[in-house]
Amino acid sequence: MPAEEMAKLGQSQKPLLAYGDGIYVVDSEGRRLIDGPGGMWCTQIGYNRRxxxxxxxxxxxxxxxxxxxxxxxxxxxxxxxxxxxxxxxxxxxxxxxxxxxxxxxxxxxxxxxxxxxxxxxxxxxxxxxxxxxxxxxxxxxxxxxxxxxxxxxxxxxxxxxxxxxxxxxxxxxxxxxxxxxxxxxxxxxxxxxxxxxxxxxxxxxxxxxxxxxxxxxxxxxxxxxxxxxxxxxxxxxxxxxxxxxxxxxxxxxxxxxxxxxxxxxxxxxxxxxxxxxxxxxxxxxxxxxxxxxxxxxxxxxxxxxxxxxxxxxxxxxxxxxxxxxDGILDHVRELAPYFAERLIELKTLPCVVDVRASGLVGCVECMLDPDADEPTALDKRLGSLIDKHCFELGLIVRPLGNMCVMSPPLVITREEVDTMVDILRQGIVLATEDMRTSG
Structure with missing residues (x-):
């Protein structure tokens, strides 16, 4: 697989996806997940299009x-x-x-x-x-x-x-x-x-x-x-x-x-x-x-x-x-301001230092010390924990170190944006608590 940690070659386990529908994918255990990264920035019209x-x-x-x-x-x-x-x-x-x-x-x-x-x-x-x-x-x-x-x-x-x-x-x-x-x-x-x-x-x-x-x-x-x-x-x-x-x-x-x-x-x-x-x-x-x-x-x-x-x-x-x-370009233009607005709301969380969005692509950047110039190894661990909690809650996040990237299928609705951002918020809160508890 790409970006494989060679020390764990043949030992690491990754989720096995069984099928997809709309903005969701379902893994082999039946867990239904919002595809937050849109595959790899690419699932524009969503899954299961005849x-x-x-x-x-x-x-x-x-x-x-x-x-x-x-x-x-x-x-x-x-x-x-x-x-x-x-x-x-x-x-x-x-x-x-x-x-x-x-x-x-x-x-x-x-x-x-x-x-x-x-x-x-x-x-x-x-x-x-x-x-x-x-x-x-x-x-x-x-x-x-x-x-x-x-x-x-x-x-x-x-x-x-x-x-x-x-x-x-x-x-x-x-x-x-x-x-x-x-x-x-x-x-x-x-x-x-x-x-x-x-x-x-x-x-x-x-x-x-x-x-x-x-x-x-x-x-x-x-x-x-x-x-x-x-x-x-x-x-x-x-x-x-x-x-x-x-x-x-x-x-x-x-x-x-x-x-x-x-x-x-x-x-x-x-x-x-x-x-x-x-x-x-x-x-x-x-x-x-x-x-x-x-x-x-x-x-x-x-x-x-x-x-x-x-x-x-x-x-x-x-x-x-x-x-x-389906008028998807118009849909993106109409939904983009709301998508950005919902992500920006996450800046009320203590560890969220920046939010950036254009169209239906956004990034929520997290750091344990908001005054630090650059992210640390602990910030990258925070990103991994956010990914872990969000997955368990029903959302795939693409963690780029301390940054959570969102680029969902372009057919996502306003209500699904709400669900996605609410899960991301919960994942950030839980991950921050984990970091503080573990010291």
Whole structure:
């Protein structure tokens, strides 16, 4: 399993899930649990949707596979057209991969190809943020700024430079506007230090999901994009988490965060987790510089056995149909303020130091000492205890150290939000009592 503690290999026990329905999963002991993390940020339309199962079965019987090197298939063609209609600006060229890691890896490999064709082999540096997460290939793992993913892996790369996380901390004495100015200045100084002629890509999630739902200051992405444009740097928006409704839009980059990037990567919600699929949409303007009369004989040979897989693409089409038919984007936009309001109520608990939310993704951060600068090992133990108590009470929580992340299926109702937050509150109270009792 991923993130396995090797000292306990073959000994640890994990809950065995038997089936799911709506926002709930049921384990082998019959315990009914709200899926608080939405699987892995991906179960947008919920479990047990007949529309997806039928689409999978019908396509598997009609055409289960085609080689993307020699032929195309109808579901991939239709899905590409539909995705292109929903992307901002001129991001109309769509390439399908197997998931989020391979989508981001493809975007970065395209930047290599792009600059080599343009005769700029030295323009290969990638700038990313601390606390960001971008995948599990060698290259995307090296771009991920979560320190916990690094030990015992040879991840560090001379091609990759980290800049500050855009997390605003009022206690530091800066206004949000001043903090934004600092971030932009750091970005510009980093580019100057490396050399603009060497920087190829700025890779950024609209919000840093696995970093703890870190929401940048308003205007952050537009300011960073302007810097990228001045230095001919490709702006890649990693929407693997935020795409397909999580923030109430098909894509959050422009509609929520005010930026039209050069490339958008996506995965997860594109099929609501029913089958694997990922992809990216690339700007026509970007492609025009290395295609047609500007191709210089080149072939972009990056691809996967399962690129544009017909069954996965059929599932994604059915998923988009459900989102449209059920008005799920409108539902998310309407419910999001209430979701945030209910989570913010948890700040009355002594150990809750911060709450962050955008759309239907939120984070409740807990620390035993609210005045501490950084979480301790005891705070991470608190997070594990919250997870344990919530599970027993009927809620799956994704504990990221001392942070409780919520990204439930987008079909969750107002009443189910109440139940979820009430359980989380009870879990935090019980875990805090455990910590105080145990000393």
């Amino acid at each position: 529309e997806i199962a039928d689409a999978l079965a019908e396509q598997a019987l009609r055409l289960s596979y085609n080689s993307p090197w020699y032929t195309i298939n109808s579901p991939a063609s239709e899905l590409a057209e539909r995705v292109a209609k929903e992307t901002p600006g001129d991001l109309n060229r769509v390439f399908f991969t197997t998931g989020g890691s391979t989508a981001v890896d493809t975007a970065l490999r395209f930047s290599e190809y792009y600059n080599n064709v343009l005769g700029r082999p030295e323009k290969k540096q990638i700038i990313v943020r601390r606390e960001g997460y971008h995948g599990s290939t060698s290259l995307t793992a090296a771009c991920s700024g979560r320190a916990g993913n690094w030990p015992n892996f040879d991840i560090a790369s001379e091609r990759i430079t980290f800049i500050s996380s855009p997390r605003f901390r009022p206690a530091k004495g800066l206004s949000e506007a001043e903090f934004l100015d600092e971030l932009v200045q750091e970005f510009e100084q980093t580019i100057e230090r490396i050399g603009p002629e060497k920087v190829a890509v700025f890779l950024a999630e609209p919000l840093l999901a696995s970093g703890g739902v870190i929401i940048p200051p308003k205007g952050y992405h537009a300011r960073m994009k302007e810097v990228c444009e001045r230095h001919d740097i490709i702006y890649v928006s990693d929407e693997v988490v935020t795409g397909f409704g999580r923030c109430g839009e098909w894509f959050a980059s422009e509609a929520v965060f005010g930026v039209v990037p050069d490339i958008i990567t996506f995965a997860k919600g594109v099929t609501s987790g029913y089958v694997p699929l990922g992809g990216l949409a690339i700007s026509e303007q970007l492609l025009a510089r290395v295609s047609g009369a500007n191709a210089k004989g080149g072939f972009f040979t990056n691809g996967y056995t399962y690129s544009g897989h017909p069954v996965s693409c059929a599932a994604a089409i059915a998923n988009m149909d459900v989102i449209e038919k």
